[in-house]
Amino acid sequence: MKFNDLRVAHKMWSVILGLLALMLVTAIGTQWYGRQVTAATEESVDKFEAAITTAVSWRGLAEVAVTMSMASFVTTDQALKADFDTRVAALTARITPVQEKINKAAVSADDKAALAAVAAARADVRGQADKLKELTDAGDAAAKQTYLADVYRPKVVAYLESIDKFVGVQERQREAAVQAANATRSSLVLIGSAAAVAVVALGMLLAALLVRSITRPLDRAVALAESISGGTSRRTSTTTARTSWACSPGPCRAWRRGCARW
16 A cells, blocks of 8 residues: 555654654664663773783782892891792792783783783893892802892883883773773764754655645645536536536635645
């Protein structure tokens, strides 16, 4: 069945319900996509925050460990040296699982590159153990101070800075995720506005088609009535019975205008 063949009430209800359904689908789709974006952003931010927290803890442990290691290297008190060495070993045992945890959570190329730099710097620091032992056994305090200032301390600083750089990478990725989510929300607002304008335009088009489907048959009926009225008015001199059924042009035009306004 064609749209023009429907009754007026059915046409009106079809247009109204169709527009309402379209508006409902648009609203639900926009809300669903917005929630998906928000959930994905929160998940990414939580991941980066967790990585930052873990890396900061890692840096704290590493800084304490290397500080004690340097103190153990320069001290002449054997008891204090033994205490420092024990504490350094315990801290190293705590750092290793933290590093493994961060390595497992790393997924992006920036994460892996930063962690590779941290691992290389840490291995470089730990690789000085034999040289530290050699200088300690030699008992040359001046040589130890020179090595500490020129070699060991710069390597320790580079190790700690590599962890800081990893934290910086996580912070940048977190900010990028937030900015991307904000841009997506802005795009979503524009899409929702465009959809609303499209629905309004479609509603106006359907309303125009509905009015046209109603008025065109009325126009044809009025034109037919006027043509009939014109034909019978020429025969009014021969019969008055027929003219009593005729529709004069004036009333017919008034009826058409009234129907158009309705």
